[in-house]
Amino acid sequence: MSQPQIEIQLIAAVVAAACALPGTFLVLRHMAMMSDAISHTVLLGIVLAFFVVGELGHPLLMLGAAVVGLLTVSLVELLNKTRLVKEDAAIGLVFPALFSLAIILISVYARNVHLDQHTVFQGDLAFAPFERAIVMGIDWGPRTFVVMSVILLLNLLLIVLFYKELKLATFDTGLAAALGFSPALIHYGLMGMVSVTAVGAFDAVGSILVIALMIVPPATAYLLTNRLPYLLALSVLVGAVGGVSGYWVARALDTNIGGAMVMMLGVLFGLAFLFSPQRGLVARARQQQQQKWRFAETMLTIHLLNHEGQPEYAEECRVDHLIYHLRWPPEFATKVVQRAVRNALVVRQNGHLLLTDAGRVWANTAVIN
Amino acid sequence: MRDRIMDYGLRFTVYGQQYIMDLATLLHDLLFDYTLRTVALGTAVIGIVSGALGTFAVLRKQSLLGDAISHAALPGVVIAFLLTRSRAPLGLLIGALIAGWLATIVILVIIRYSHLKEDTALGIALSVFFGVGIVLLTFTQRLADARQAGLDRFLFGQAAALLQSDVILMAVVGALALTTLGLFWKEFKLISFDPDYAASLGLPVRALEVALTTQLVIAVVIGLQAVGVILMSAMVVAPAAAARQWTNRLWVMALTAAFFGAISGVTGAIVSSTRPGLSTGPVIVLIISLIAFGSILFAPNRGLVWGWVRHQRNRRQLRADAVLHDLYVLGWQHGNPQHPHAVEVLRAMNANQGGVEHTLKVLARQGLTEYSGNGEWALTAVGVQTARLLAPEINDESRPTDNESALAVYGASNEPTSN
Numbered sequence: 001m002s003q004p005q006i007e008i009q010l011i012a013a014v015v016a017a018a019c020a021l022p023g024t025f026l027v028l029r030h031m032a033m034m035s036d037a038i039s040h041t042v043l044l045g046i047v048l049a050f051f052v053v054g055e056l057g058h059p060l061l062m063l064g065a066a067v068v069g070l071l072t073v074s075l076v077e078l079l080n081k082t083r084l085v086k087e088d089a090a091i092g093l094v095f096p097a098l099f100s101l102a103i104i105l106i107s108v109y110a111r112n113v114h115l116d117q118h119t120v121f122q123g124d125l126a127f128a129p130f131e132r133a134i135v136m137g138i139d140w141g142p143r144t145f146v147v148m149s150v151i152l153l154l155n156l157l158l159i160v161l162f163y164k165e166l167k168l169a170t171f172d173t174g175l176a177a178a179l180g181f182s183p184a185l186i187h188y189g190l191m192g193m194v195s196v197t198a199v200g201a202f203d204a205v206g207s208i209l210v211i212a213l214m215i216v217p218p219a220t221a222y223l224l225t226n227r228l229p230y231l232l233a234l235s236v237l238v239g240a241v242g243g244v245s246g247y248w249v250a251r252a253l254d255t256n257i258g259g260a261m262v263m264m265l266g267v268l269f270g271l272a273f274l275f276s277p278q279r280g281l282v283a284r285a286r287q288q289q290q291q292k293w294r295f296a297e298t299m300l301t302i303h304l305l306n307h308e309g310q311p312e313y314a315e316e317c318r319v320d321h322l323i324y325h326l327r328w329p330p331e332f333a334t335k336v337v338q339r340a341v342r343n344a345l346v347v348r349q350n351g352h353l354l355l356t357d358a359g360r361v362w363a364n365t366a367v368i369n
Numbered sequence: 370m371r372d373r374i375m376d377y378g379l380r381f382t383v384y385g386q387q388y389i390m391d392l393a394t395l396l397h398d399l400l401f402d403y404t405l406r407t408v409a410l411g412t413a414v415i416g417i418v419s420g421a422l423g424t425f426a427v428l429r430k431q432s433l434l435g436d437a438i439s440h441a442a443l444p445g446v447v448i449a450f451l452l453t454r455s456r457a458p459l460g461l462l463i464g465a466l467i468a469g470w471l472a473t474i475v476i477l478v479i480i481r482y483s484h485l486k487e488d489t490a491l492g493i494a495l496s497v498f499f500g501v502g503i504v505l506l507t508f509t510q511r512l513a514d515a516r517q518a519g520l521d522r523f524l525f526g527q528a529a530a531l532l533q534s535d536v537i538l539m540a541v542v543g544a545l546a547l548t549t550l551g552l553f554w555k556e557f558k559l560i561s562f563d564p565d566y567a568a569s570l571g572l573p574v575r576a577l578e579v580a581l582t583t584q585l586v587i588a589v590v591i592g593l594q595a596v597g598v599i600l601m602s603a604m605v606v607a608p609a610a611a612a613r614q615w616t617n618r619l620w621v622m623a624l625t626a627a628f629f630g631a632i633s634g635v636t637g638a639i640v641s642s643t644r645p646g647l648s649t650g651p652v653i654v655l656i657i658s659l660i661a662f663g664s665i666l667f668a669p670n671r672g673l674v675w676g677w678v679r680h681q682r683n684r685r686q687l688r689a690d691a692v693l694h695d696l697y698v699l700g701w702q703h704g705n706p707q708h709p710h711a712v713e714v715l716r717a718m719n720a721n722q723g724g725v726e727h728t729l730k731v732l733a734r735q736g737l738t739e740y741s742g743n744g745e746w747a748l749t750a751v752g753v754q755t756a757r758l759l760a761p762e763i764n765d766e767s768r769p770t771d772n773e774s775a776l777a778v779y780g781a782s783n784e785p786t787s788n
Contacts, residue, residue, distance in 0.1 A: 027485075032492035033433050040599075082673060084665050085427075089610045092432035096603030097658030100651030103525065107647050208440065208599070209503070212496030219489050256507035262500025269493060273483065281482055 004129040009244045011128050011145045012261055015204045016213050016239030018152035021159055022193045023214030024235045027222060028170050029190075032215045033088075034073065037095035038191065039198045039210040041072040044102035046199065051109070062199050069195025070188060072098060125204050125247075125257035144204050151200045155193055159232070162186070167228055205258030212262040213239060216269050223272040223279050242268055296336040299326060301345055301363035304355045317353050408528045408595075408638040411536040412653060415592040416630025418543035419601075420608035421550065422588035423630075424623045425581055427609035428561050433488075434473070434582075436602035437495040439589045441472030443502030443598050446523050447509055458535045458594060461523075462542070465593055469586040472498050499598075526597030528638050528649035539591045546587045549580070550623075557581055558619055595638075597650040603657065604630065611661040614668035633657035688728045690759050691719055693737065696748050697756035701763055706756075709747035 026032050042065035049064025050056060072094055079090035125144075132139050133146040140146050159166065169176040169186040176183050194214070201210045221234035246261030253260065274281050303326060307316045316325055322333045337353065340346045345359035355363065400406065426435050445468025446461045453460040472494045479490035522530060550557065559567040560577045568574045585605065592601045612625035637653030666673050695718045700706040716725045729746050732738040737752035748756060 027489050030486045030488050032486075032488040033436075036433075036436065036492060036495065079665070082665065084614060084671060084673070085610050086430055086432075088430050088432040089427050089606055092436060092602060092606035093610055093658065093661055096600050096607070096654050097662070100600055100603075100654040100658070103648065103651040104655060107651075108644070206503075208496060208499050211492055212500055215489060215492035215496060219485055219493055222485065223483060250504075253504070253508060254511060255504045259500045259503030259507065262497055263504055266493075266497035266500065269497070273479070279483060284482070 005247075007129040007142050007145060008125055008257065009247050011125060011142060011148065011204060012243030012247050012257065013240040014145060014148045014152055015201050016217065016243035016261065016265075017236040018148050018155055018197055019201055019210060019213035020217040020235035020239035021152070021155040021232065022190060022197055024218040024221070024232050025166060025170055025190055026194065026214060027218040028228075028231075032219075033091055034076075034191070035194060035198070035211050035214045037072050037076065037091050038069045038194050039202075039207045039214075040095045041098040041102070042066075042069050042195055042199050042202065043207060044068045044098045044105075045195075046202075047102050047105050051105075062196060065199035066192055066195040068098065069198065070191055073188070073191045128204060144200075147200050148204070151197055155197060158189070158193060162189070166190070205261065209258045209262045212265055216262070216265040217242065220265070220269045220272045223269075223276040238265070238268055293336070293339055296328075296332070297340045297343065297345060298362065298366045300336055300340055300353075301355060301359045302366060304346065304353055305360060305363040305367075308355060308360075314352065318351055319348070319353060320351070403533075404529065405639070405642055407531050407533050407536055408642065408649075409635045411531040411539060411595055412528055412634030412638040412649065413631045414536065414539050414543055414634075415595055415604060416608065416632070416634030416653075416657075417627040418539075418546060418630075419588040419592055419604040420612070420626035420628070420630030421547060421623045422584045423605035423609040424612065424619070424626050425550075425557060425561055426585045426588075426605055427613065428619075429581070431582075431585060432602070432606040432610075433491050434476070435585055435589055435605040437472055437476065437491045437498075438469040438586055439593065439598050439601040439605075440495045441498035441502075442466075442469045442590060442593055443499055443523065444468050444505055445471075446593065446598075447502055447505040451505070451509060458538055461594075462538070462590055465590040466586055468498065469590060470583070473582055473586065502598075522597070523593055524597050524599060525648040526593070526595045526600070526650035528595040529642065531595055535594060539594075542587060542591050546584050550584065553577065553580065554620075595649055596653060597648065600650040600654045603654040607654070607657040607661040608633070611657070611664040614664040614671045629657065629660050633660060685728075685731070688724055689732055692725060692728050692732065693748070693752065693756040694759045695719065696738065696746070697753065697760050698763065700748060700753075701760075706753045707747050707750070709741040709745040711743075711745050713744070715746070 023035065026035055045065035045068030046061050048068070049058070049061045052064075053060045075094045076087075076090045079085055079093065080087050085093065128144045129142045131143045133141060133143040165176070165181045165186055168179070169181060169183045173183045176186070197214075198207070198210050201213060205213065217239035218231065218235040220238045221231050225231055225234055242265035243261050246264040247257055249264055250257040250260035272280065275283070277283055300322070303322075304317055307313050310316075315321065319333075319337055322328060322337070323330050326333070328336065337346070337348075340359070341348060344356055345362055346353045346355055348354075423435070426432060442465035445464035445466070447464075448468075449460045449464025450456065452464075475494045475498075476487075476490045479485055479493065480487055485493075556567070556572055556577050557580075559570075559572065560574050560581070564574050564578075567577075588605055589601050592604050596604055608626040608630040609622070611629050612622045615625055616622050633653050633656040637649055637656050640656075641647045641649045641652040664672070667675075669675055692715060695715055696710060697706060699710050699714065699718075700708040712726055712729070715729070719725050729738055729740075732752070733740065733746075737749060737755055738746050739749050741747050
């Protein structure tokens, strides 16, 4: 691998990891679509700040974007509070308005600037290694890489410092407020984090794919674990894997890297959705199947226990009569008996079924429960 | 003659240059200029259809579903192009429809079969479909085929590229959707407001919901060419959200939304035609957003400004009532309803101490109170009539002869006894 190749992969991984951290909290707080709104409207902040400072890549652009990001959030909340529109409509009203303002400003005033619509929407990771961050005469690496590393560390630092507060405010807003942590402050802090991260990632993947980097890795991780620390770590890992594998897919297909990253994240999500050990579709289907058999076996033992020592025992507990007494189809009955025998719950004797000790205990436990 | 026409024109300044929009010329162009007429007709159709169909989406809290569908339509458009190798709008429309539908199904499946919530499901479908779309779009751009050049127009829309045949197609599809809406109006209305009741009547709620969602997909898809995948959702949400502020009746809301949509479509098309390179989508969306925010602020009854005015009026009324009530009770304790009392006394009785004097003056202007010198105010005869209604706890028969018994009666009548 050549140096630019390694650098692109590093950038992809860092961008994805930086997005996954605040994204985790967005997913947990059911505010995923806020990232949609913010990632669109930060463009307005960038444009406005650009008019002030006159150059791209100035740190002030980041500030402008963060301010407009927060403005978006507060506008949405303001609209919500009027109760004249519902929350989803409030988001759907605010961000297209600010976003189209940004697009119009770009197409009218900044046509010649490197802020065109394609960069905005697709980003261009392929050329990222050629823009170097040179501070104090030292080449620190590609600019995007340096910026996103700083944002990643900042996000990490904030989450570690305010871990307890974030956790509490996320899972129990009421308690957080009662204990004196201001949920509003934490909320806006988080939104500021989302805005800054969105702007940073913007260069690399474009504004809409940022949403994918924020939402898909945490959603994938959430299918795999329930514990917040694992969730955060796993989100970062999923993001990084998606980033690096996306690069190779883009290389193979000769296509846009950001898009391929998102596609790979989609694939990872799909895999987790299907094959997650506890929550995947396959695992659930298997669980259901097992429950069905377990239930049938339990029914069988209870049936046997019920008639044990009774005069009708000989009649009720013949294998070929189960289909009448338990209303089971013949094949099903045969299979249940086989499984119960294999699990040592019953034994077969002259075409009759007898409970084993274990079977008796099993049935009794089931009845008591 | 020319000057006279100019008098009717609109003068406005855009990016430093003064423009004079000549209404007569504009009208002429709208009617006879092929491009402008086509574009305006096209955007009007989009506005009408998305406005009317968006009404249900907004009421059913599916605004963001429209957003997801419109982003998700991108890969459908590109795949349709790859398959047919043409920009024929019918093919692209069908591609977008299928992709939008698939995205909706993905969202439903995620919500149904995992513990992830709706917002996350929407975000996943929106961004992953869009990512795949970008991959395909870049891939297509590498193919040596000049005709694909217009595909990225679908990002922001370019109404200027609309042909008459496109507009006819949009109008036909839109008319079909609107006819369906009209035919099943009652059913759609019922499942939007009370799905349980609809189910208890034996209506196929599931099928109707699917039909409504399909309508939403159609509303989004027909606007993609002119408004673009990124902003089309606003055309679904904003007209309906604006119309909601003006009425409480569903059919009025749908008509108003269609009207707002059409207005913004036509205006947007005209404005963006004044400058090359100005995409139509953002202009239309900005206009409809202004209409929506304007409606939220100024719509009669529901609007914020009206609410504020009403609130102030109520507060004033309550203050006035309180002062009248106090004056009446005091006068009654003195055995004379028109007995004058010092402002300080009234202030002491009133929670809103600062405003008492002002309120007394306002009441005086209404002829209910009068100033009787020495900082004292009294009720007029009319004021007594009004105030009596405000103090039902005391009546003329129970009028006391001295202050103490008056206080006793007044105190007693405050108890929650039956009257």
